[in-house]
Amino acid sequence: xxxxxxxxxxxxxxxxxxxxxxxxxxxxxxxxxxxxxxxxxxxxxxxxxxxxxxxxxxxxxxxxxxxxxxxxxxxxxxxxxxxxxxxxxxxxxxxxxxxxxxxxxxxxxxxxxxxxxxxxxxxxxxxxxxxxxxxxxxxxxxxxxxxxxxxxxxxxxxxxxxxxxxxxxxxxxxxxxxxxxxxxxxxxxxxxxxxxxxxxxxxxxxxxxxxxxxxxxxxxxxxxxxxxxxxxxxxxxxxxxxxxxxxxxxxxxxxxxxxxxxxxxx
Numbered sequence: 001x002x003x004x005x006x007x008x009x010x011x012x013x014x015x016x017x018x019x020x021x022x023x024x025x026x027x028x029x030x031x032x033x034x035x036x037x038x039x040x041x042x043x044x045x046x047x048x049x050x051x052x053x054x055x056x057x058x059x060x061x062x063x064x065x066x067x068x069x070x071x072x073x074x075x076x077x078x079x080x081x082x083x084x085x086x087x088x089x090x091x092x093x094x095x096x097x098x099x100x101x102x103x104x105x106x107x108x109x110x111x112x113x114x115x116x117x118x119x120x121x122x123x124x125x126x127x128x129x130x131x132x133x134x135x136x137x138x139x140x141x142x143x144x145x146x147x148x149x150x151x152x153x154x155x156x157x158x159x160x161x162x163x164x165x166x167x168x169x170x171x172x173x174x175x176x177x178x179x180x181x182x183x184x185x186x187x188x189x190x191x192x193x194x195x196x197x198x199x200x201x202x203x204x205x206x207x208x209x210x211x212x213x214x215x216x217x218x219x220x221x222x223x224x225x226x227x228x229x230x231x232x233x234x235x236x237x238x239x240x241x242x243x244x245x246x247x248x249x250x251x252x253x254x255x256x257x258x259x260x261x262x263x264x265x266x
Contacts, residue, residue, distance in 0.1 A: 002037050010034070010041050012257045018042055122262040129200040130259045136189045136196075137252050143186050152179055160186075161223075165230055165240055187227050190220035208250070209258040215248035 002010075010030065013021065021028045022038050030038055146152070147160045154163040164183060167176045197213050204210050222245050233240045 012260050014263050126262050129196050133193050133196050134255050136193050140189045187224050194220050205261050209254045212248050212251040212254035216251045219245045
């Protein structure tokens with residue numbers, strides 16, 4: 001059995017992410033019963049799509065059957081009427097039928113065009129904003145995990161910025177350049193995400209995404225301010241603020257759910 005949280009996370013994966021995790025096999029972040037559930041979810045989606053396609057085809061056949069019956073009945077009636085002098089009425093009725101059919105086909109084409117327009121808009125929003133945000137978050141997760149390795153963390157268990165401050169006070173800035181480069185990139189990526197969020201904010205669909213995005217924005221801006229202030233603290237010999245808004249752990253999942261919502265229409 002898997003937990004409801006894991007089931008929700010797997011169901012939130014896009015079709016592309018789901019296939020990617022399955023193809024990763026032993027390197028997937030979902031293992032054992034979680035990995036088995038990946039296969040179950042893929043099978044469920046395939047069946048759901050097949051059922052939807054079958055339903056559409058069945059409805060189309062029913063409509064065609066009804067139209068055939070109606071056309072046949074009309075043809076019989078019109079034939080009878082034409083025999084008793086109703087030829088003019090028959091011609092007018094045929095014109096009306098053709099006009100109604102043309103209007104129906106036009107409405108279908110308009111509906112298809114509107115649906116495609118919405119799909120195209122969703123794809124642009126994912127490509128321009130949501131997927132870059134997801135990629136930056138994944139990159140920053142890797143950077144942060146590196147910065148939490150023993151060679152970077154100062155005992156007893158200081159945060160990244162606090163550890164860097166202790167190190168440069170002890171050995172100087174040049175000897176800790178590798179750590180500084182990673183923190184620089186972490187902060188730059190955070191600010192890039194904030195910029196993308198500000199551009200996407202008017203299009204956000206899910207309440208969870210809106211809440212988590214606001215929390216991330218607060219975290220990223222405060223973290224950036226503290227990083228800028230750190231070297232000034234070293235120069236002045238002052239104290240460095242240790243309080244910080246924590247990273248909103250639910251934000252990456254909220255981004256993936258927002259992407260899935262956009263991709264569901266297609």
